[in-house]
Amino acid sequence: MAAPADPGPDPEPAVRHRHAELAAGITENNYRYYVLDSPLVSDAEYDTMMRELRALEEQYPQLRTPDSPTQKVGSVISTDFAPVQHLERLLSLDNAFSAEELDSWAARAERLGGSGPYLCELKIDGLAIALVYRDGLLVRAATRGDGVTGEDVTPNVRTIAAVPARLSGSGWPDTLEVRGEVFLPVAAFHALNERLESAGWPPFANPRNSAAGSLRQKDPRVTATRPLSLIVHGLAVPGEDTGGSGMPVPGAAGAPPAAPATQSGWYGRLREWGLPVSDRYQVVDDLDAVRDFITHYGEHRHDPAYEIDGVVVKIDTLEVQRALGATSRAPRWAIAYKYPPEEVTTRLLDIRVNVGRTGRVTPFAVMEPVKVSGSTVENATLHNADEVRRKGVLIGDMVVLRKAGDVIPEVVGPVTDLRTGAEREFDFPAACPACGTELVREDGGIDWRCPNTRSCPAQLRERLFHLAGRGALDIEVLGYEAAVALLDSGLVQDEGDIFALTAAALAGSPFFVSKQGTLTANAGKLLRNLEEARTRPLWRILVALSIR
Incomplete structure (x- = not known):
């Protein structure tokens, strides 16, 4: 033994x-x-x-x-949508962040008997989805969740034009599960954010968040107004573990007759069935060609209509995929090469501060607008006073800006060689810019805070907006502009006051009154939302209270 x-x-x-x-x-x-x-x-x-x-x-x-x-793979399950079990487990991908790590993956695969040809495809920064078809009809769509169980989002996915309700052609298995990525095109993302901001709602941070938020709307009619799209990259049939291969292997249980022997061959078959497949993948013979593909899209990452954050490399032959198998979370026959965050240089025009719902005073950089990772950026957080000093940035500096993880704008530091002597240091305020109260800093803490939690207008505004959020009391009409209007008109002095609002009170705020002098539809909807909010469960109330 x-x-x-x-x-x-x-x-x-x-x-x-x-x-x-x-x-x-x-x-x-x-x-x-x-x-x-x-x-x-x-x-x-x-x-x-x-x-x-x-x-x-x-x-x-x-x-x-x-x-x-x-x-584990991915996420826990939200309680907003019914949990459903996938036909077969959905795995994640291991990541490579350098040429050396890519080479190490290829060497490991080769030791186990795996080598080219390789299929290279763009890694879409979207939301993983699994579509179940029975007898050619779409019967269910679910998010990835933890890889075994996901959220049922079928009504919302049915609104996506790229998703066929019925498969084309013939020869598909009786039951199959298609895996892919839902995304919002970059142009549509910018248009959506403009609409949200004009309505007083906060914009989405990036196209991935907007796709996820759009897909998880309670009302499919809202999802239908957002031009989501889909690209598929995998297929599972009952009894065929997708960790073993990304597509059904010829002769496998549930595989159709004359099933393709390669990943790329299956892409052609999926396209025949009317499923949306990328037109930007490429099958290459060796690692040198893989590196060329990665380099090309690293230099042209904004050419596609959607956001990408890397390249997925797969061994194309399905029998080799099956021989390599998978770990508990990721296949050994595929890897995601992640691009580094993009960096650009721009001028730091000013450093200002804002006051959050818990009184935290956060400095942020105001810069000459510059395009980075596909979107125009003019503001970036500087986190706290110590971070401003650590980075050594001065107002007037040329600074290096990047999107950390291709999402959050971040000031990396100054380009000191370009200083002219006209730059100046940032003086952190001693008093709250919203209410004038002297700021305090807890012993051992890094944040300065306004202690005027009761009547600081900035804190109250942010707390109202947070309280109305979908993760708290879910008061749909109480957006940013509505919160400001209630404060400006004196109708609300603290969070509890919103539940005392009446139609007569709202008539005293111009924001809720039409040109004809009557209450707007949103005023009536706000009162109904508030009535519904009274019955929210305890956990939502605790979230809404902004307890530190």
Whole structure:
């Protein structure tokens, strides 16, 4: 009988603490990213945390447990939509961030018997989706969720023009599950944000968030107003593990007659069935050609109509895919090469501060508008006073700007060689810019805060807007402009006052009165929303209270 494997050295308490801290942070960020559509950290920061966690578990295997984030795929399940089980598990992809890591993946695959030809395709920054067809008819659409169970979003997906309600042609299996990526084209993303801002609602941070938010609308009619699209890249049939291969292997249970023997061959078959397949993939013979494909789209990443954040490389032959198999979370026959965040240079015109709902005063950079990662940026957070000093930026500097994780604008630092001597330091305010109260800083803290939680207009405005959010009391009509109007008209002094609003009170605010002098439709809708909000569950009330 073989001796048990050596578990390795016992980790120190500090190592266990760091492992627990990383696991908790990644789990929370998974929830914020996949369920709330509101990530707390950039993709780059998330990837750094995950890589550190994996390194600890490699060094100390006893820390690796089934509930570790390294052993799971994607997100937890939101309670907003019914949970449904996928026909076969949906896996994630391992990432490569450099040419060396790509080479290491290819070398590992080759040691296991896998090599080219390789299929290269663009990694769309969208939302993973699984479509179930029975007898050629679309019967269900679900998000990826945890890879085994997802959210049923069928009514919303049916509004997407690119998704066929009935498959074309013939020869499809009786039951099949198509995997793909839902996305919002970049042009449509900008148009949607313009509409949201004009209505007083906050814009989406990026096209991926907008696609996720659009797909998870309660009312499919709202989803239908947003031109979502889809590109498919995988297919599963009952009994065929997609970790073993990305498409059904010829002769497999459930595979159609004369099934293609390659991933790329299946793309042609899917297109015959009326499913949307990318026209930007390429099959190449060796790694040099893979690198050329990656380099080309690194230089032309804004050519496609949708946002991309890398290239997915797959071994094209399905029998080789099946031979390589998968780990608990990702196939060994594919990898996602992630592009670094784009960086540009622009001038820092000013540094200003805003006051958040908990009184936190945050400096932000105002810059000459510049295009980065496909969108125009003119503001970027500077986090806190210490961060401004650490970065060493001066008002008037030329600064390096990047989108961390291709999402959040971030000032990297100044280009000191371009200084003229006219630059000046930023003086952090001593008093709240909204109410004039002297700012305070907790012992050992990094943030300055306005302690006037009761009557600071900026805090109250932000708390009202937060309270109305979909993750809190879900008061649809109470957008940013409506919150400001209620405050300006004196109808609201604190959050509790909104539940005392009446039609007569709203008549005193010009925002809720039409040109004819009658209440607007939104005024009536706000009162109905408030009545519904009285019955929200306790957890929503706790979220709405903005408790620090």
